[in-house]
Amino acid sequence: MVRKRVTLSQVAQEAGVAASTASLVLAGRADELRISATAQERVREAARRLGYRPNALSAGLRTGSTRTLGFVSDSVASSQLAGEMIRGAIEAARARGYMVFVGETGGDGQLERDLLDAMFDRQVDGIVLATMLTHARTIPTAATRMPTVLLNIEPDGDTDLVQVLPDEYRAGREAARLLVDTGHRRIHLIGVGDDPAHAHPFALAAAQRLRGVLDVLAEEGLRVASAQPAGQWLPPEGFRLTTALVERGEPADALLCFNDRLAMGAYQALQEAGVRVPDDVSVLSFDDTPFARWLRPGLTTFAFPQRALGRRATDELIDLIERARDDGDEGAGPGAAVHLIPLPLRTRESVAERG
Amino acid sequence: MVRKRVTLSQVAQEAGVAASTASLVLAGRADELRISATAQERVREAARRLGYRPNALSAGLRTGSTRTLGFVSDSVASSQLAGEMIRGAIEAARARGYMVFVGETGGDGQLERDLLDAMFDRQVDGIVLATMLTHARTIPTAATRMPTVLLNIEPDGDTDLVQVLPDEYRAGREAARLLVDTGHRRIHLIGVGDDPAHAHPFALAAAQRLRGVLDVLAEEGLRVASAQPAGQWLPPEGFRLTTALVERGEPADALLCFNDRLAMGAYQALQEAGVRVPDDVSVLSFDDTPFARWLRPGLTTFAFPQRALGRRATDELIDLIERARDDGDEGAGPGAAVHLIPLPLRTRESVAERG
DNA sequence: CTGTTAGCGCCTTCAC
DNA sequence: GTGAAGGCGCTAACAG
Numbered sequence: 015m016v017r018k019r020v021t022l023s024q025v026a027q028e029a030g031v032a033a034s035t036a037s038l039v040l041a042g043r044a045d046e047l048r049i050s051a052t053a054q055e056r057v058r059e060a061a062r063r064l065g066y067r068p069n070a071l072s073a074g075l076r077t078g079s080t081r082t083l084g085f086v087s088d089s090v091a092s093s094q095l096a097g098e099m100i101r102g103a104i105e106a107a108r109a110r111g112y113m114v115f116v117g118e119t120g121g122d123g124q125l126e127r128d129l130l131d132a133m134f135d136r137q138v139d140g141i142v143l144a145t146m147l148t149h150a151r152t153i154p155t156a157a158t159r160m161p162t163v164l165l166n167i168e169p170d171g172d173t174d175l176v177q178v179l180p181d182e183y184r185a186g187r188e189a190a191r192l193l194v195d196t197g198h199r200r201i202h203l204i205g206v207g208d209d210p211a212h213a214h215p216f217a218l219a220a221a222q223r224l225r226g227v228l229d230v231l232a233e234e235g236l237r238v239a240s241a242q243p244a245g246q247w248l249p250p251e252g253f254r255l256t257t258a259l260v261e262r263g264e265p266a267d268a269l270l271c272f273n274d275r276l277a278m279g280a281y282q283a284l285q286e287a288g289v290r291v292p293d294d295v296s297v298l299s300f301d302d303t304p305f306a307r308w309l310r311p312g313l314t315t316f317a318f319p320q321r322a323l324g325r326r327a328t329d330e331l332i333d334l335i336e337r338a339r340d341d342g343d344e345g346a347g348p349g350a351a352v353h354l355i356p357l358p359l360r361t362r363e364s365v366a367e368r369g
Numbered sequence: 370m371v372r373k374r375v376t377l378s379q380v381a382q383e384a385g386v387a388a389s390t391a392s393l394v395l396a397g398r399a400d401e402l403r404i405s406a407t408a409q410e411r412v413r414e415a416a417r418r419l420g421y422r423p424n425a426l427s428a429g430l431r432t433g434s435t436r437t438l439g440f441v442s443d444s445v446a447s448s449q450l451a452g453e454m455i456r457g458a459i460e461a462a463r464a465r466g467y468m469v470f471v472g473e474t475g476g477d478g479q480l481e482r483d484l485l486d487a488m489f490d491r492q493v494d495g496i497v498l499a500t501m502l503t504h505a506r507t508i509p510t511a512a513t514r515m516p517t518v519l520l521n522i523e524p525d526g527d528t529d530l531v532q533v534l535p536d537e538y539r540a541g542r543e544a545a546r547l548l549v550d551t552g553h554r555r556i557h558l559i560g561v562g563d564d565p566a567h568a569h570p571f572a573l574a575a576a577q578r579l580r581g582v583l584d585v586l587a588e589e590g591l592r593v594a595s596a597q598p599a600g601q602w603l604p605p606e607g608f609r610l611t612t613a614l615v616e617r618g619e620p621a622d623a624l625l626c627f628n629d630r631l632a633m634g635a636y637q638a639l640q641e642a643g644v645r646v647p648d649d650v651s652v653l654s655f656d657d658t659p660f661a662r663w664l665r666p667g668l669t670t671f672a673f674p675q676r677a678l679g680r681r682a683t684d685e686l687i688d689l690i691e692r693a694r695d696d697g698d699e700g701a702g703p704g705a706a707v708h709l710i711p712l713p714l715r716t717r718e719s720v721a722e723r724g
Numbered sequence: 725c726t727g728t729t730a731g732c733g734c735c736t737t738c739a740c
Numbered sequence: 741g742t743g744a745a746g747g748c749g750c751t752a753a754c755a756g
């Protein structure tokens with residue numbers, strides 16, 4: 015069932031040359047070192063015939079580079095977001111010839127250390143450390159053993175690590191801008207209070223998004239019509255808050271829901287109350303979860319760019335690794351760059367022109 | 370930034386013994402070979418002080434075992450299912466001290482070969498080969514180079530590979546049984562026709578599920594009230610089919626939707642037509658996608674056991690690997706076992722008692 | 725232009 | 741009980 019591996023020396027022998035010659039040919043450095051065309055051809059032919067594949071362990075041991083990355087996230091069971099980030103990461107890695115080990119900690123610090131150790135043992139060239147919920151956290155010291163990029167993580171203190179983050183502030187601004195520009199004046203916030211300092215539960219993400227919203231409204235001389243925090247950003251909360259809003263009889267032009275699940279609950283509440291979207295009230299949201307397009311009417315929402323985040327973090331990491339290698343590992347590199355990834359708007363049918 | 374690795378010989382030197390002695394101690398074989406307690410202690414102490422971590426590449430090169438697996442799936446962008454399978458796989462792997470490389474092919478055969486090669490190059494001990502849509506496919510010959518388990522794949526021809534599959538037939542039976550036992554007689558199928566031989570689009574899964582449904586109904590002397598195939602198993606199709614059903618004025622006790630997204634569309638159609646779930650008609654479904662619990666009323670559905678599938682496939686693979694190692698790689702092993710994983714019922718509010 | 729030599733870090737006989 | 745020697749497969753000097 016399991017065939018034996020073919021080694022370089024077998025190829026060399028088959029081709030009638032020395033192992034080192036075969037190595038050079040197969041590494042593509044034959045011309046540079048002016049090895050005869052016939053020898054090259056014989057080596058390549060032998061390699062093909064025997065189905066030779068270089069042993070990456072061995073090469074890694076020798077060169078110190080394994081073209082292997084680690085991706086460690088804390089993704090909580092409830093969050094479906096993890097998948098796309100990982101997908102983006104392995105895509106970007108693949109495009110540059112890297113493979114990736116994936117690990118999940120479920121928020122367990124000990125498990126995180128164990129995973130990082132296990133990856134370190136296997137000589138990964140670097141690590142992407144990710145959270146599914148943007149929030150502050152302390153960075154494991156283990157991360158300093160190898161090149162590391164922080165994905166969707168705001169570190170507690172100072173770091174000299176590269177960070178990749180969604181541009182929540184800008185998305186908040188754009189959301190408010192969109193509603194204002196389409197004539198909405200009485201805007202209700204679903205999911206957060208009106209104080210960025212206490213914008214539980216996904217602290218930083220929510221706070222920055224909120225700040226963006228409030229800033230634009232202030233620039234327009236407007237204030238938020240109401241702002242209701244939610245303990246969980248799930249449909250039942252969206253339903254509850256929206257129902258309460260409707261029952262209070264407050265006039266509303268638009269609901270700005272802080273994620274799609276809240277918006278789903280809001281839709282249900284509006285529907286049961288006989289309020290039409292978007293004719294009576296517009297709904298705008300964040301995330302672009304799969305069901306957003308299937309709600310009726312389709313939900314207009316700012317997509318959380320999971321895939322782009324995963325891709326970008328990985329590209330930054332590989333840049334870091336290869337730069338370090340090329341520079342002969344001199345110095346600390348550029349240090350703490352922060353890369354912000356925009357949240358693109360998915361325009362569907364839930365926001366109308368007013369006035 | 371990147372500290373140098375500590376090697377075994379450094380530990381040995383620090384402890385004042387030979388490298389081989391240190392190796393034995395750290396491998397836990399010291400007692401067996403009667404190495405002095407003081408030497409053992411010195412080695413352990415030195416290893417701790419220096420923060421020694423064995424280099425898995427080197428050990429792998431020497432022993433042939435890397436405690437590393439590959440997970441290759443074809444997961445299509447639309448499918449959110451992939452994530453949980455991968456999660457199950459890395460969980461199970463972690464529990465037994467393995468790390469896993471994750472790769473996705475997007476259905477591209479060349480990319481699949483490349484990924485399998487890249488994993489082979491890195492000396493993975495074995496591979497889980499997965500599809501997100503259960504269907505027939507040919508197995509890449511590359512898979513025969515290393516221990517392989519097929520996850521959610523029905524191979525075209527014969528295989529001697531271990532397979533892990535969801536028990537679709539049984540889920541179909543249980544679904545029909547549930548509806549019949551709760552007094553439903555006029556049952557409409559949403560998403561498939563009434564001929565298992567043409568149960569497009571997710572051929573085998575749908576066909577087996579359908580067969581299970583039809584078998585139970587036949588045993589009860591019943592027939593399906595109607596059965597409408599859908600090109601795509603998405604909400605718009607569920608909406609369309611259900612709307613058509615309502616407009617035809619056919620009496621209905623229950624809708625059996627072949628996945629939750631179809632059910633979501635069915636809900637929307639029923640709601641817009643003023644038909645109440647479950648008072649007027651029950652809805653039963655398959656998958657347990659995240660939104661199933663958030664629909665109103667909560668959707669009763671058979672959960673597609675993604676996580677359990679990933680876990681089980683990985684456990685089977687590791688069994689295979691370790692058995693082969695222990696047996697000194699003798700013979701082909703047990704060959705083509707097929708393991709069926711049940712789809713557990715998530716009871717919510719969409720199915721009522723009738724009669 | 726090609727071959728020989730010397731490790732990368734670890735494990736495993738086999739002498740001492 | 742312990743240490744020296746060899747080799748897993750590959751690459752990178754350095755001779756020739």
